[in-house]
Amino acid sequence: MNEIQLKPIHRPLIGELEVPGDKSISHRAVMLGSLANGTTKVTHFLEGEDCMHTVEAFRSMGVSIDKEELTLTIEGKGMEAFVEPREPLYFGNSGTTARLMLGLLSGLPIFSIVYGDPSLSKRPMDRVTIPLKKMGANFDGREMGSYLPLSIRGKTLNSIDYTMPVKSAQVKSAILLAGLHAEGETKITEMTPTRNHTENMLRAFGADLKTDGNTITITNKQTLSATDIYVPGDISSAAFFLAAAAIIPGSELTLKNVGLNETRTGIIDVLLAMGADIQINNEQTISGEIIGDIQITYSPLQSITIEGDIIPRLIDEIPILALVATQVEGTTIIRDAKELRVKETDRITAITELLTTLGAEIEATEDGMIIHGRTQLAGGKVASYDDHRIAMMAVVASLVANDEVILDDVSSIAVSYPGFFEDLNKISN
Numbered sequence: 001m002n003e004i005q006l007k008p009i010h011r012p013l014i015g016e017l018e019v020p021g022d023k024s025i026s027h028r029a030v031m032l033g034s035l036a037n038g039t040t041k042v043t044h045f046l047e048g049e050d051c052m053h054t055v056e057a058f059r060s061m062g063v064s065i066d067k068e069e070l071t072l073t074i075e076g077k078g079m080e081a082f083v084e085p086r087e088p089l090y091f092g093n094s095g096t097t098a099r100l101m102l103g104l105l106s107g108l109p110i111f112s113i114v115y116g117d118p119s120l121s122k123r124p125m126d127r128v129t130i131p132l133k134k135m136g137a138n139f140d141g142r143e144m145g146s147y148l149p150l151s152i153r154g155k156t157l158n159s160i161d162y163t164m165p166v167k168s169a170q171v172k173s174a175i176l177l178a179g180l181h182a183e184g185e186t187k188i189t190e191m192t193p194t195r196n197h198t199e200n201m202l203r204a205f206g207a208d209l210k211t212d213g214n215t216i217t218i219t220n221k222q223t224l225s226a227t228d229i230y231v232p233g234d235i236s237s238a239a240f241f242l243a244a245a246a247i248i249p250g251s252e253l254t255l256k257n258v259g260l261n262e263t264r265t266g267i268i269d270v271l272l273a274m275g276a277d278i279q280i281n282n283e284q285t286i287s288g289e290i291i292g293d294i295q296i297t298y299s300p301l302q303s304i305t306i307e308g309d310i311i312p313r314l315i316d317e318i319p320i321l322a323l324v325a326t327q328v329e330g331t332t333i334i335r336d337a338k339e340l341r342v343k344e345t346d347r348i349t350a351i352t353e354l355l356t357t358l359g360a361e362i363e364a365t366e367d368g369m370i371i372h373g374r375t376q377l378a379g380g381k382v383a384s385y386d387d388h389r390i391a392m393m394a395v396v397a398s399l400v401a402n403d404e405v406i407l408d409d410v411s412s413i414a415v416s417y418p419g420f421f422e423d424l425n426k427i428s429n
């Protein structure tokens with residue numbers, strides 16, 4: 001255990017930061033770079049534990065991936081060059097690695113066994129194995145292939161026309177990756193748009209992909225061509241500092257080169273709707289993704305209701321938004337977010353228990369939370385539930401608490417934000 005005592009800071013956050021690379025885009029760059037023909041250079045890669053598990057998986061299948069600081073050089077030789085991994089592939093805590101790799105591995109001509117840490121072993125995999133089995137994929141594992149560990153005997157798949165029952169970019173991406181190697185045309189329809197980084201990056205690698213409303217069609221037998229990828233700053237990491245600046249009077253922060261893909265910017269829309277003072281500068285498009293600088297100046301906020309189609313656009317930011325809600329006037333309602341129950345931990349329970357310990361007025365509902373603001377948070381002893389986003393939320397909570405917060409373990413933060421405390425120090429000293 002890596003317990004930490006966190007003291008309130010009682011001063012504004014001031015300055016400029018460049019947050020680490022986007023986790024979703026980093027995973028996808030390794031996957032597509034490995035499948036492509038030629039050399040792919042990935043810059044501003046996220047060296048968080050989750051993305052490193054993706055890198056290690058491809059190295060175990062014979063792909064040469066060189067890493068120098070935050071630059072990867074991937075020597076892709078197409079899928080025929082993949083070798084059978086000798087050992088089971090370990091995906092740690094990473095749901096994205098697990099779901100996307102199941103799609104990719106089921107269409108490769110190799111046998112593999114995949115597993116993860118205790119948290120990942122509890123997360124549902126049937127949301128991808130059900131549609132992949134419809135494509136002919138061969139899985140075996142507990143409860144008919146619903147949970148890791150799973151074994152996969154890859155083969156040529158059939159295409160499908162699939163309407164997704166869950167709002168999940170991981171499911172969409174798994175089917176798209178399987179569709180790359182399936183016979184014919186694979187069609188996926190989503191009820192609500194989810195993050196579209198797989199689609200953007202497949203296009204950057206030259207794949208033939210059509211989007212018509214909420215339906216995406218991919219044709220088979222595609223050869224991907226290597227291309228260089230710059231990974232924008234992760235808005236899900238930036239969210240912790242945006243939120244901190246939004247609730248600490250006098251704060252003024254600029255977060256540089258953050259990914260602003262509109263399937264991810266729900267946090268900005270919510271903070272603006274609450275009354276935050278946010279400006280976006282220097283917008284540009286690189287490797288098919290919009291990036292820009294986010295400037296935030298503290299201003300008093302009001303409660304709102306967060307529900308419906310915006311939820312997938314801020315799903316990973318709900319822990320930090322719940323903390324913001326404790327610091328604004330009025331009652332904030334979060335609903336339609338049942339997915340939080342199957343993340344690294346049951347995040348609805350984790351958020352509610354943690355913030356209650358610190359004196360917040362918050363109640364859990366089946367698919368969200370109701371939070372009554374504004375409360376002065378107190379100190380206390382809290383648990384991270386081994387979940388990086390809960391741990392970082394607790395750290396931000398400690399900045400506005402009136403006494404010391406003791407957090408049981410901070411090691412999970414390395415999953416998505418290895419330099420989190422260094423970056424916090426840069427703007428809080």
Ligand SMILES: O=C(O)C1=C[C@@H](OP(=O)(O)O)[C@@H](O)[C@H](O)C1
Pocket residue numbers: 023024025096167168169170171173195315316339
């Ligand atoms: O595709 C991705 O990279 C991700 C999709 C989301 O999960 P779901 O697809 O399960 O909603 C998100 O919570 C996760 O952090 C990353």
Ligand SMILES: C=C(OP(=O)(O)O)C(=O)O
Pocket residue numbers: 023050093094095096097316343344389416
């Ligand atoms: C849910 C998350 O990631 P994953 O599903 O990849 O574990 C997250 O980063 O908050």
